[in-house]
Amino acid sequence: MNRRVFCYSAAFMLLVTPLPASAEPTRAMLYKNPQCSCCEGYAAYLRKNGFAVDVKPTTELAEISRKAGVPEQFQGCHTMFIDGYVVDGHVPVKVLRRLLSERPPIAGITLPGMPEGSPGMTGPKRAPFTIYAVLKDGAPPTIYASE
Template sequence: MKKILGFASLGTAGAAAIFAMSLNAAPTAAQEVMLYKNPKCGCCEDYADYLRQNGFTVEVKPTQDLSQISREAGIPDDFQGCHTAFLGDYAVSGHVPIAAVKKLLDERPKIAGVTLPGMPMGSPGMGGAKQEPFKVFAVEKGVSPTVYMVE
């Protein structure tokens, strides 16, 4: 009987391990995003829709203090986009492609966030055709931005 109980225990432990692995593989709830934008900017709404289409729950908050919000998030003035979104502990400034956002959330580097400065044509939420590869920069408070990825 001990062997049977031993196997039963092993089977239960194995089943528990498989169940735990399946929980880890299960889809998680949509990542919540708070996106700050200039009240008159329409492309920022388009970027919010882009994030929604990629599984995020987005709240848009118009503000007259976008530069200050971005600066406090660690984004230097000359690297700021036209909106700044917060995903957990990270700031995402500008029309950052979803591949960079997912990389950021998957890798969880020790940075303040990422930015795609300006409003490049063809970037998510912007009209027109892509003119050149997008350089997405990693930002940290007090450190010069570095290229995080090129798309």
């Protein structure tokens, strides 16, 4: 086969071969305090990184986190449910993707508080973020990642 025939054949195959369907984005439901704007920033950050995020304002945030197994001292400023896991706080997308790919047998993960420089928060990052694993058996959270 000469080069011209090969090139025409290859170009034809590219035109007639269907492209694979793109995967649907992973859906998430984020519960937040109605007055909190940083949570909207976090949702925008997730959307920018390919997630489909619905945001629901609520005054019952602490109760939602508690029922999901997140101890009070480990709660973030919003609670999200994604693919069977609870994610509390401004967890970086790299750690979120790790959770969703590894699928560990835990209830979820949390970045407590509102650390400056975390996704959705203003200011510079001053130290590594410690993300904790929320265990299913009610045991105290353990370190899942440092980012």
